Amino acid sequence: MGTDMNDIDYELIERYLSGDMSAEARAAFETRMLVEPALKDAVQHYAEVQDSLRQSLKDDPQREQLKQTLESNRHVFREAKRIPLRRYYITAASIAAVIAVVLFWSPWQQDVYQQFGVQEMVSPAERGNASDSLLQSASAHFNHHRYEQAIDDLNKVIEHHPEDAFAIYYRGLAYLENKQSDYARADLEMIYNGESVFKYEAAFYIALSYFREDKKDQCRNWLEKIPAEAGDTHERAQRLAKEL
Amino acid sequence: MSTHNVHADQHYVHALLQNDTQAVAEIYRRFAGKVKYYILQNNGTADDAADIFQESLVDIYNQAKYKGLQLTCPFEPFLLMVCKRKWLNELKKKGRQGVTKDIDGQFDIGEDSFRDAEKTWADNEKARLFKTMLExxxxxxxxxxxxxxxxxxxxxxxxxxxxxxxxxxxxxxxxxxxxxxxxxxxxxxxxxx
Structure with a gap:
């Protein structure tokens, strides 16, 4: 006896699955399922849909809480252009900003470029992977003004992580200090065009690179890109603008 | 899925079940980058990536809570696999160009894990289909x-x-x-x- 899809008695399936059947009827129905694969399939599908809906229609407060936690981490996707910044980069950037501010206020700074120039590359916290040891090494070179070696190290990091905003930013600064302004601006513009935490710092250093070349218009253009919300960087931009 | 094969990374699954906020933040910190990269490489935006990542984690939560999912491979390739499957299907649904660029070697997970990841996606996608049709x-x-x-x-x-x-x-x-x-x-x- 064959069973066509259209002949399936869904009410019988409903009664079978809800246990609303006499023992005899049940046994008969199970015998039918053995010889009618289409009926067996229909029962399985009916049960699958029912079970799945029963679960997904039910409130799951724990799942709702998890969704909130997930939502609160969503910003990770917006932080860097492609590979999101890891937290220690952000910490490093804030430390760098503090150091820059402290050095900026220092009375012993005379020359304007020196006053605004790059001071330190903060080395990332140790994580023990290859990129991190390269970054450690890069920061050691950078902080001893060995910019070419720093660039070599950063090139290796960027080769493996082409979107690593931290590495690209500091390579830009190393080029800047190494008087390779075009290269510097290429890296820094990439950072400026992305969504990294170094965005406005990058704009500032592009401005500074033009300042050094006495290209005042370009310098001013870049300084104007730094909004008040950029905080310290904005303040420094204002001061550099006054020097123009 | 026998218990003795459970991978140590099962703690990430527990983190989702327990809503352990620190561990969830770690999941984002460690694994979001690759998913974002993959989706940007394949006709998606950062927002798409954030959605896919979030939904995949909820799928894993559901699979663990209601279907007893236990990891037999590291969490990262498993998660990437679910994300990738989901994104492929999104592209297909929208009639957009298929995925061309893969993440190198990220999906070399064992057959069992591959099946579990596929099932995690499929069970959840079915649940969404059933609900959508009901609505x-x-x-x-x-x-x-x-x-x-x-x-x-x-x-x-x-x-x-x-x-x-x-x-x-x-x-x-x-x-x-x-x-x-x-x-x-x-x-x-x-x-x-």
Whole structure:
């Protein structure tokens, strides 16, 4: 006896699955399922849909809480252009900003470029992977003004992580200090065009690179890109603008 | 999935089940980058990536809570696999160009893990399809199915709807029949078989 899809008695399936059947009827129905694969399939599908809906229609407060936690981490996707910044980069950037501010206020700074120039590359916290040891090494070179070696190290990091905003930013600064302004601006513009935490710092250093070349218009253009919300960087931009 | 094969990374699954905020933040910190990179490489935006990542984690939560999922491979390739499967299907649904660029070697996980990841995606996608099709039904059918799938006794539901138990059962089975038919029609459109 064959069973066509259209002949399936869904009410019988409903009664079978809800246990609303006499023992005899049940046994008969199970015998039918053995010889009618289409009926067996229909029962399985009916049960699958029912079970799945029963679960997904039910409130799951724990799942709702998890969704909130997930939502609160969503910003990770917006932080860097492609590979999101890891937290220690952000910490490093804030430390760098503090150091820059402290050095900026220092009375012993005379020359304007020196006053605004790059001071330190903060080395990332140790994580023990290859990129991190390269970054450690890069920061050691950078902080001893060995910019070419720093660039070599950063090139290796960027080769493996082409979107690593931290590495690209500091390579830009190393080029800047190494008087390779075009290269510097290429890296820094990439950072400026992305969504990294170094965005406005990058704009500032592009401005500074033009300042050094006495290209005042370009310098001013870049300084104007730094909004008040950029905080310290904005303040420094204002001061550099006054020097123009 | 026998217990002795459970991978140490199962703690990430627990973190989702327990809503362990620190561990969840670690999941984002460690694994979001690759997913974002993959989706940006394949016609998506950062927002798409954030959605896919979030939904995949909820899928893993559901699979662990309701289907007893246990990891037999590291969490990262498993998560990437679910994300990738989901994104492929999104592209297909939207009729956009398929995925061309893969993440090198990220998906070399064992056959069992591959099957578990595929099932995690498929079970959850089916659940979404079932729910979507239910929502597209007429008001009466929707009401009847939703009510009869709660834990309340069927007699009580019949009384609440002002019908007899026999009528409710008959009506519910009719509604379920058309729901099942609508689902069957849409299975392949949703990338399911």
């Amino acid at each position: 597209q039904m007429g008001e009466r059918c929707k009401e009847i199915i939703k009510l009869s799938l709660t834990d309340k006794p069927q007699e009580e539901i019949a009384a609440a709807l002002g019908v007899t138990y026999g009528y409710l059962r008959k009506k519910k089975s009719e509604c379920m029949a058309s729901l099942v038919a609508a689902i069957k029609e849409n299975l392949s459109k949703w990338g399911l078989t």
